[in-house]
Structure formats: C-alpha cells, structure tokens
Amino acid sequence: MTLLAVDELRVRVATDDEPLQIVDGVSYEVGEGRIFGIAGESGSGKTVSVLALMGLLPRGASVTGAARFEGDDLVSMTPARLRQVCGREIGLVFQDPLTSFHPMLSVGRQLTEHLRHHYGATRADARGRALALLDEVRIPDPATAFERYPHEFSGGMRQRIAIAGALMCEPRLLIADEPTTALDVTVQAGILRLIDRLRRDRALSVILITHDLGVMSALADDLAIFYGGRIVEDGPADELLAQPRHPYTRALLDALPHPESARGEPLRGIPGPPAQPGSLPSGCVFHPRCAYAVESCRTEVPELRRLGDRGLACPVDPFAP
Amino acid sequence: MSVLEIEGLEVAYERRGHDPVRAVVDASLAVGRGEIVGLVGESGCGKSTLARAAVGLIRPTSGKVVFEGRELSPLDRGARGREAARLQMVFQNPYASLNPRRRVGRQIADALAILGLASREDRPRRAASLLDRVGLPPTAVSRFPHEFSGGQRQRIAIARALAADPSVLVLDEPLSSLDASAQAQIANLLVDLSRNLGLGLLLISHDLGIVHQVADRVCVMYLGEIVEEGPTDEVWARPLHPYTEALINAIPHPDGRRFMPEALPGEVPDPARPPAGCRFHPRCPLAFDRCTHEHPPLEEVVDGRAAACWLAADRAVRQAPGTAPRAAEG
Amino acid sequence: MSSAPITAPAAVPRRRRRARRLLSQPLAVVGLAIAVGWLLVAIFAPLLAPYDPLAQDFPLTQAPSREHLFGTDELGRDVLSRVIYGSRLSLPLALLLVVLATALGSLLGAIAGYFRSWVDPLVMRTTDLVFAFPAIILAMVVTASLGPNIRNAVLAIVIVAWPTYARVVRGLVLSLGDAEFVQASRLLGSSSRRTLMHDVLPNLAGPVVVLATLDLANAILLLAGLSFLGLGAQPPDPEWGSMVSVGTQYFQYWWMGTFPGLAIFSAVLAFNFLGDSLRDRLDPRGVSRGKHQGVA
Numbered sequence: 004m005t006l007l008a009v010d011e012l013r014v015r016v017a018t019d020d021e022p023l024q025i026v027d028g029v030s031y032e033v034g035e036g037r038i039f040g041i042a043g044e045s046g047s048g049k050t051v052s053v054l055a056l057m058g059l060l061p062r063g064a065s066v067t068g069a070a071r072f073e074g075d076d077l078v079s080m081t082p083a084r085l086r087q088v089c090g091r092e093i094g095l096v097f098q099d100p101l102t103s104f105h106p107m108l109s110v111g112r113q114l115t116e117h118l119r120h121h122y123g124a125t126r127a128d129a130r131g132r133a134l135a136l137l138d139e140v141r142i143p144d145p146a147t148a149f150e151r152y153p154h155e156f157s158g159g160m161r162q163r164i165a166i167a168g169a170l171m172c173e174p175r176l177l178i179a180d181e182p183t184t185a186l187d188v189t190v191q192a193g194i195l196r197l198i199d200r201l202r203r204d205r206a207l208s209v210i211l212i213t214h215d216l217g218v219m220s221a222l223a224d225d226l227a228i229f230y231g232g233r234i235v236e237d238g239p240a241d242e243l244l245a246q247p248r249h250p251y252t253r254a255l256l257d258a259l260p261h262p263e264s265a266r267g268e269p270l271r272g273i274p275g276p277p278a279q280p281g282s283l284p285s286g287c288v289f290h291p292r293c294a295y296a297v298e299s300c301r302t303e304v305p306e307l308r309r310l311g312d313r314g315l316a317c318p319v320d321p322f323a324p
Numbered sequence: 325m326s327v328l329e330i331e332g333l334e335v336a337y338e339r340r341g342h343d344p345v346r347a348v349v350d351a352s353l354a355v356g357r358g359e360i361v362g363l364v365g366e367s368g369c370g371k372s373t374l375a376r377a378a379v380g381l382i383r384p385t386s387g388k389v390v391f392e393g394r395e396l397s398p399l400d401r402g403a404r405g406r407e408a409a410r411l412q413m414v415f416q417n418p419y420a421s422l423n424p425r426r427r428v429g430r431q432i433a434d435a436l437a438i439l440g441l442a443s444r445e446d447r448p449r450r451a452a453s454l455l456d457r458v459g460l461p462p463t464a465v466s467r468f469p470h471e472f473s474g475g476q477r478q479r480i481a482i483a484r485a486l487a488a489d490p491s492v493l494v495l496d497e498p499l500s501s502l503d504a505s506a507q508a509q510i511a512n513l514l515v516d517l518s519r520n521l522g523l524g525l526l527l528i529s530h531d532l533g534i535v536h537q538v539a540d541r542v543c544v545m546y547l548g549e550i551v552e553e554g555p556t557d558e559v560w561a562r563p564l565h566p567y568t569e570a571l572i573n574a575i576p577h578p579d580g581r582r583f584m585p586e587a588l589p590g591e592v593p594d595p596a597r598p599p600a601g602c603r604f605h606p607r608c609p610l611a612f613d614r615c616t617h618e619h620p621p622l623e624e625v626v627d628g629r630a631a632a633c634w635l636a637a638d639r640a641v642r643q644a645p646g647t648a649p650r651a652a653e654g
Numbered sequence: 655m656s657s658a659p660i661t662a663p664a665a666v667p668r669r670r671r672r673a674r675r676l677l678s679q680p681l682a683v684v685g686l687a688i689a690v691g692w693l694l695v696a697i698f699a700p701l702l703a704p705y706d707p708l709a710q711d712f713p714l715t716q717a718p719s720r721e722h723l724f725g726t727d728e729l730g731r732d733v734l735s736r737v738i739y740g741s742r743l744s745l746p747l748a749l750l751l752v753v754l755a756t757a758l759g760s761l762l763g764a765i766a767g768y769f770r771s772w773v774d775p776l777v778m779r780t781t782d783l784v785f786a787f788p789a790i791i792l793a794m795v796v797t798a799s800l801g802p803n804i805r806n807a808v809l810a811i812v813i814v815a816w817p818t819y820a821r822v823v824r825g826l827v828l829s830l831g832d833a834e835f836v837q838a839s840r841l842l843g844s845s846s847r848r849t850l851m852h853d854v855l856p857n858l859a860g861p862v863v864v865l866a867t868l869d870l871a872n873a874i875l876l877l878a879g880l881s882f883l884g885l886g887a888q889p890p891d892p893e894w895g896s897m898v899s900v901g902t903q904y905f906q907y908w909w910m911g912t913f914p915g916l917a918i919f920s921a922v923l924a925f926n927f928l929g930d931s932l933r934d935r936l937d938p939r940g941v942s943r944g945k946h947q948g949v950a
Contacts, residue, residue, distance in 0.1 A: 044503045044504065044505075045503055157591050157592070158367070159591070160591070187366035187367050187530065188366065188530070188532070188571065188574045188575055188585070189366060189570060189571065189574045189587060189588040190366075190587075191574070191576075191585070192574040192576075192584075192585035192586055192587035192588075193587035193588075195576070195584065195585060196584060196585075196587055199584065214503070214504065215576065215578075216578035217575065217576025217577055217578040217585075218576050219578065220576060220577060220578045220579060220580055220581065220582065220583060221576050221582065221583060221584050221585060240580065241580040241581070241582065242580065243580065244578055244579060244580030245579060245580035245581070246580075254505070255504060255505075256578060258504045258505050258507070258508040259504060259508075259533065259578055260531075260533035260534050260536060260537040261533075261537075268537070269512045269515065270507075270508035270509075270511050270512055270534075270537060270538075271508060272505045272506065272507070272508030272509035272512065273505035273508075274505075274509075276473045276475065276503075276505075276506070277503060277505070379841060380841075381837055381840075381841070399840050399841070401846050402845065402846075403843050403844060403845035403846075403848070404840065404841065404842075404843045405843065406843070409841065409842060409843045411841075412841060412842070413837075413838065413841055415834040415837075415838065417834060420833060420834045420835065421834040421835050421838055422835050423835045423839075423852075423853050423856070423857070424835075424857065425856040425857055425859070426852070426853075426856065431835075434839065434842050434844065435842040435843065438842060438843040438844055438848070439842070439843045481838070484838065484842070485838075485842075487842070488842055488843070
C-alpha cells in the first residue's frame with residue numbers, strides 16, 4: 004500500500020541572479036510502514052524536495068508536479084489545507100535538536116501546544132499523551148522532563164523529544180531530515196534503534212533524509228540516491244547498497260572508509276565538488292566526475308529506467324550484473 | 325624519537341560558584357616523525373581542548389608539552405619564534421580559519437614573511453609551490469577564500485600551515501565540515517604529506533572510520549581522559565577498553581546488510597561532576613565493584629598498547645594467549 | 655599531486671551581478687542619486703548659484719518668483735544661492751567630522767578590545783560617560799564653553815560621536831580575537847600588533863563603513879541643530895540649520911525656512927538609504943560564506 008506517491012516533482016527558486024532549478028523531476032513512492040531513504044550530498048536537492056511537499060519553502064519558490072498523500076495532492080492543495088494535513092498526518096524532525104525548540108518554553112508546553120491547537124485537546128489529555136510519548140522514546144522520568152527546558156537536555160535527548168513531538172498527532176508519516184548527523188556515533192545508534200522500534204510498533208512510514216549511507220543501511224527499506232536535483236538510482240536499500248549500479252552510488256560508497264579495508268590504502272574520493280544548482284553540467288549531471296562517462300553522457304539527460312525493482316539513470320550501466 | 329610529547333596535561337576551567345571543570349585530565353601522548361596519531365572521542369571528551377593546549381592556544385593548568393626537545397610555552401602577547409612555529413594547527417571550520425578579506429596567496433606567504441623563511445622576491449614562487457603541493461592551481465594566489473569550496477579551503481589552510489616548515493601538524497576535526505568525496509581527498513593528502521615530508525600528524529576526529537583508515541596509532545578519549553592507546557589495527561581488532569569497543573560497535577556499515585549499530589546506555593556525565601572511580605563505570609557493561617571507587621590509570625598492558633581499565637590485562641590475555649601482559653593487575 | 659580541478663569562479667559576471675543587485679534596491683539608488691546630486695551641487699556651487707549668497711542687494715522677503723526661485727530672506731539675500739552654498743558647509747563638515755569620529759573611535763575601540771588590560775576599562779568608562787548625556791546637550795555644552803563657532807561645533811560632535819564606534823569596534827575585535835584565522839595567524843608567528851593590523855582591522859571595515867554612512871546623516875542633522883541653536887555656524891554663513899532657525903522667526907515667509915529644511919531632509923534621507931542598503935548587502939551575504947552553501 005502506497006502512502007505517498009511523488010510524481011515529477013520540480014522545484015525552482017528565484018534568486019538575485021537566474022532562477023535555480025533545485026529539484027528536477029523526481030518521482031518515488033513511500034509504502035505504508037516502510038522507511039524510504041533519500042540519500043545525497045549537499046546541493047543534491049534532497050532536503051528541498053521534501054520541504055516542497057510540506058509547503059515549507061520560501062516565497063520565491065515554485066513547485067510543480069504532484070505528491071499524492073492518502074488520495075490528496077499536496078502540491079496543489081491550498082496552504083491552509085496543507086497546513087492541516089501536515090499538522091495532523093505528517094511529523095517532522097530536523098537535524099539540529101537545539102534550534103528545533105523554542106528556548107523559552109518548557110518541553111511539555113511545546114509538545115502539547117500542537118495537539119491542543121490542531122485537535123482542541125484538553126490540557127490534561129494532551130499532557131497524558133505527551134508523557135506517554137516521552138516514555139516511548141525512552142526519556143527517563145517523563146513527568147519531570149515535561150517541566151524542563153530544552154537546553155537542560157543533551158543533544159541525543161533533545162532529538163528524542165523532537166521525535167516525540169513529531170508523533171504527538173499520531174501521524175502516518177514521519178519525515179526525518181538528517182536526524183542523527185549532529186549527534187555522536189553512540190548517541191546516533193540510540194536514535195536509529197528508536198526509529199526502527201517506532202516503525203515496527205506503530206506501522207509508521209518514514210522518509211529518512213541523510214548523506215550517511217551507513218545509517219541508510221541500518222534503517223532504510225527503500226532507497227533513492229539524489230544528485231543534482233534528480234534521482235540517479237533507486238530500489239530496495241539492501242540490494243542497492245550491496246550492489247550499486249550507478250557510478251555515483253558506487254563512487255560514494257568507495258569514498259567511505261570501510262571497516263574491513265586495509266589500512267594505509269588511500270580513500271577513493273570523487274574528483275571535483277558535488278554539482279550545485281545553478282551550475283549543473285549538461286546531459287547527465289554526474290558526467291564530469293564520472294569515470295565511465297562516454298560522449299553521449301555530455302549531451303543526453305539519462306532517464307530513470309526501471310530494471311525490475313531497481314531504477315537506474317545511466318545508459319552506460321557499467322556495473323550491470 | 326617523538327617530536328611532540330604531551331605529558332600529564334591538565335586543563336581545568338574555573339566557574340564562579342561551581343566546581344572547576346576538568347576538561348582534560350592527566351593526558352599523555354606522543355607523536356613521532358612521520359607518524360599519524362589519531363585522537364578520537366565523542367563530544368565533550370576534551371579532544372579539541374587537548375589539541376589547543378598542545379599547540380599553545382590554551383594554557384594548561386598543569387603538565388607540559390615538549391616539542392622538538394624543548395618545552396613549549398603557551399601563546400601570549402609576544403610573537404612565536406621559528407622553532408615553535410614548526411608546530412602548526414589546521415582547524416575544523418574551513419570557512420572560519422581563513423581571513424575573508426585577504427587574498428589566498430598573501431595568507432599562505434604569511435609564515436614566509438613573518439618567520440623570514442623566504443625573501444620578498446621568492447615568496448610568490450614558494451606560495452605557488454605550496455599550493456601545488458596541496459593540489460591547487462597557482463592561479464589561486466590572487467583569489468579570495470570565499471571563491472573556493474570547503475575542501476579547497478581546507479587545502480589552503482594546510483598549505484598555509486606548511487609554509488612554516490612544520491614538523492608536526494595538529495588537525496582539529498579537519499574533515500568534519502566536508503562532504504564525503506572531499507573528506508577522502510583531504511585524508512589522502514594528509515597521508516601523502518606525512519609520508520613524503522615526514523610530518524607528524526595529530527589528527528583529532530570523531531569519525532573512527534577515517535581514523536582507522538589513516539592513522540598509525542590511535543588514542544581514545546572519554547570525559548577528559550585517554551582511556552586507550554595503541555596501534556590502530558590492534559585497537560580496532562582487539563579493543564581493550566569497553567568504551568573503545570562500544571565506539572567501534574556503534575559505527576554503521578554501509579553494506580546493505582542491515583547492521584544496526586550498538587547504543588551505549590546512559591548519557592555522558594557532566595564533566596564538572598564526573599563519576600567516582602572509573603569515569604566510564606556507570607555506562608560500562610563490564611563494570612564491577614572496584615570500578616566504582618578506584619580510578620584505573622592508563623597503563624601499558626601489552627607492548628605498545630595501553631588502557632585505563634582494571635580488566636584490560638585480562639582481556640589482553642584472552643585475546644592473544646601466550647602474550648604476557650606488562651602490568652599483572654587484575 | 656593534483657587531484658581536484660578547481661571550479662572556475664565566475665569573475666566577470668560578478669560585476670554585472672553586483673550592479674543588478676544594487677539596482678534591485680530602489681531606495682539605495684534614490685539615496686545614491688541624491689547624495690551624488692548634492693556632491694555635484696557643492697562642487698559646482700559657483701556655477702549653479704544665480705547670485706552671491708552673501709549679497710544683500712535684493713528686495714526683502716520676496717516670495718519665490720522667476721528671478722528668485724526660492725525667494726529672498728530678511729536681509730535681501732537670494733535663498734536659492736544660500737541653499738546651494740550651504741551644501742559647501744554642511745556636507746564637507748559632516749564628512750570631516752564622521753571621518754574624525756570614525757578614526758578616533760575605531761582606534762580606541764580596537765586597542766581596548768585587543769589589548770584589554772587597563773586600556774579596556776579606561777576607554778569603556780569614558781564612553782559610558784559620554785553616553786550618559788543626550789548628544790545634543792553635550793554638544794551644546796562643549797560649543798558653548800569653547801565659544802560658538804562652526805569649528806567648535808565640529809569638535810563637539812566628534813566628541814559626542816566617537817564612543818559609538820569605539821563600542822562597536824571593540825565588540826567586533828573581541829569576537830574576532832577568538833576567530834580561527836586570527837589564532838592561525840598567531841601560530842604562524844604573527845605578533846599581536848601585526849595580527850591587529852592585518853587580520854582584525856580589515857575585517858572591521860564593513861560594519862564600520864555602514865555605521866559611518868548612517869552617521870553622516872546624524873552629523874548633518876546635529877550640525878544643523880547646533881547652528882539652529884546659534885552654537886555652530888555664525889551669521890552670515892549660509893548654513894542650512896541656521897537658515898532654518900531664522901526661518902522659524904519669520905514663519906509667514908515660509909520659503910526662508912522650508913527650502914533649507916528640505917535640503918537637510920533630503921541629504922539625511924539619502925545617507926540613511928545608502929547606509930541601510932549597505933548594511934543589508936553586507937550582513938546576510940556574510941563575508942565568509944561561500945557562494946554555494948548546500949541548499950539541499
């Protein structure tokens with residue numbers, strides 16, 4: 004069952020100079036109870052594409068395409084209706100646990116505010132729900148935590164609270180944008196386990212955005228690799244990471260230090276910086292950095308071809324099994 | 325022969341009305357010529373403070389730093405001399421470590437001018453050659469920092485440090501602000517410089533993966549203390565300290581095999597009120613009675629490997645039967 | 655070892671882009687136009703003014719007419735010529751005193767912020783002292799005690815204006831002192847003094863220029879204010895403020911006070927617009943941010 008179907012999403016942002024095409028025709032589906040991973044480096048359009056779904060882009064942005072969520076198209080909704088849908092059905096967790104919170108309001112106040120505003124819940128009911136969620140995300144002594152302020156918690160704890168906050172309205176979809184990037188590795192492990200457990204206990208669907216392929220490997224069911232505002236490869240996460248077919252995915256994996264690889268062996272970086280909107284190469288956006296590029300890669304934009312349950316935007320397909 | 329020796333370094337901060345915070349406690353480590361030493365730990369462990377104290381940006385409360393056989397005094401009003409300038413630092417944020425208002429070439433040539441390492445006529449050539457050494461074209465000299473990407477700026481920062489003809493580079497999280505491909509390139513550059521110029525590197529990082537790939541030796545820090553130290557391969561394959569083991573098991577693997585990293589229970593305690601005995605004991609799966617009131621010193625357990633844990637000697641024996649541990653403590 | 659090809663930064667189009675950016679802010683353009691306009695008026699005053707500003711040859715208090723576009727004043731002088739020549743007083747003097755205040759304030763602030771020790775509290779307490787008084791009152795006191803003339807008025811305003819720069823610059827220097835490029839400089843052997851000159855000072859230029867531009871507006875106003883009170887320019891100097899002052903005594907001859915007043919108004923407005931747009935240009939752009947920060 005598909006919960007969210009994104010179809011040819013395009014995002015264009017007006018700037019002082021020329022408008023920037025940040026997302027250029029992205030399509031994917033998020034299944035019920037499944038974790039969909041969006042991977043990419045900075046400038047790939049991964050965050051903007053999701054912000055576009057929620058109507059959280061700045062004024063100069065224009066969004067085209069469709070995003071069907073439970074039958075309704077998020078892109079063509081009125082802002083008021085979009086706010087309602089997002090407020091009730093979609094929870095958001097951001098990267099920085101510190102700036103996601105208002106520093107002067109207690110945790111309890113921030114958790115319950117949303118529920119009381121969107122659903123008119125009573126203070127007692129909202130508090131009850133908040134305490135239950137704080138417990139579910141393993142915050143010790145929820146009653147005391149409820150009265151505390153965000154700065155009194157560590158980064159990991161704040162992120163747990165943020166997740167609790169995102170779940171207050173019992174959403175069907177949780178969007179997490181780099182939820183563990185700012186955290187230490189042992190703390191990150193805790194959050195990953197938490198998301199995994201929540202997904203299982205609540206049949207929650209998750210869109211997980213991160214550049215960290217290790218995190219994807221731990222959590223994601225399905226994975227899409229973003230580069231230059233487009234999807235270059237997608238498919239089941241396990242398969243994709245074990246046998247990447249797009250040169251970019253493979254290069255990305257090769258650039259990471261492998262626990263098993265021999266020490267002293269140089270890491271394999273990808274030459275040149277990642278493509279940025281506004282200065283995208285012609286044809287295949289990855290071709291200037293690609294070791295397998297041929298002449299046609301410079302002129303033709305590759306389509307995302309479906310090959311079984313995998314998608315690949317590379318006509319050369321150098322790693323075909 | 326160690327070029328940089330840190331002995332019993334302690335850095336404590338006074339706070340009005342509170343107990344002082346011991347950010348670094350009795351830290352000792354050494355960096356040899358052409359050796360890459362990794363210093364790893366999570367936030368709040370004191371590794372950045374240690375790095376800054378090592379180069380003299382912070383005055384230590386006690387302990388000393390010995391560089392090229394001479395005790396290093398912290399930076400004060402006066403200018404650093406040529407000898408002390410052979411200990412250089414590369415910072416984490418490539419956007420903040422370069423002066424936005426000065427051209428790249430001038431900043432790189434700074435050391436040459438200040439320390440008198442090159443004549444005025446010679447400086448442009450040396451600057452261009454340093455840029456080439458770090459993989460940037462000579463046209464970069466006339467540009468400003470903001471015209472470059474993060475990875476390129478980090479190269480410029482390295483080139484600037486190289487201008488002082490250093491024998492040791494201390495790098496404080498030099499890769500954290502960079503994307504994956506830039507990280508790999510800069511890491512390779514650092515290894516290359518170390519091998520070819522005989523530079524000693526003290527590489528501070530929270531990214532164990534990179535450190536594992538690049539460093540010859542690794543020191544693990546927790547709550548201000550070095551808890552384990554040894555050759556990287558050894559520490560990785562057979563960690564002696566439970567924290568090191570937890571750290572290694574918490575690293576995700578991007579191989580599609582659904583490896584769920586291990587989490588550590590509890591939280592890092594407030595450095596102002598560290599636990600009694602072993603600082604790690606509240607979160608340690610192997611803690612026993614002694615750990616709660618007796619603080620284990622960092623001791624050599626087997627050749628070239630040290631750990632601050634009462635169980636380290638046992639573990640060493642179990643990992644490599646037949647190897648007699650140095651300290652017969654149980 | 656040459657692995658990463660450098661991405662060629664766009665050098666030429668940047669100039670065009672900057673011009674376009676400036677034009678996209680209409681207020682800045684208006685401000686610039688007016689400021690330049692007055693500058694030209696000041697330079698070409700003898701060519702532009704129809705009559706001698708001090709000549710009392712004309713019929714008294716005539717309303718604006720074709721011979722006297724701004725009318726004449728109570729002593730029979732052409733108001734237009736006086737307003738034109740007035741720019742030769744107000745603008746250069748305001749510029750002079752802002753330059754002096756900026757130089758003095760920035761230097762003291764930089765020294766206080768960089769070297770700390772006893773200099774810092776000394777400078778700061780002095781600024782506190784100056785801030786304790788309303789600007790105009792203090793300026794009045796200084797001019798009145800030194801003797802009311804235009805030179806002392808300038809001095810008085812410099813005394814009143816420098817502390818703001820000292821405060822701002824001190825704050826900037828304090829924050830810069832922790833900046834990593836400053837620390838890197840020290841590690842490379844740079845002395846405190848050299849670091850101050852090469853690393854700290856150049857980075858102060860931006861905010862200080864913004865402050866100074868906005869201050870020009872204040873300076874013009876303050877100078878006019880002192881002259882209005884009789885403590886600055888003395889008769890027969892055609893200073894705008896004193897002209898307004900006289901104009902208030904002859905309210906029925908509205909042209910005597912209104913045109914000089916409009917001159918003050920337009921000049922002050924122009925520099926405010928310029929200063930605001932400069933500040934907007936410098937702040938969000940942030941000097942140390944690369945052009946392509948990851949959007950996604």
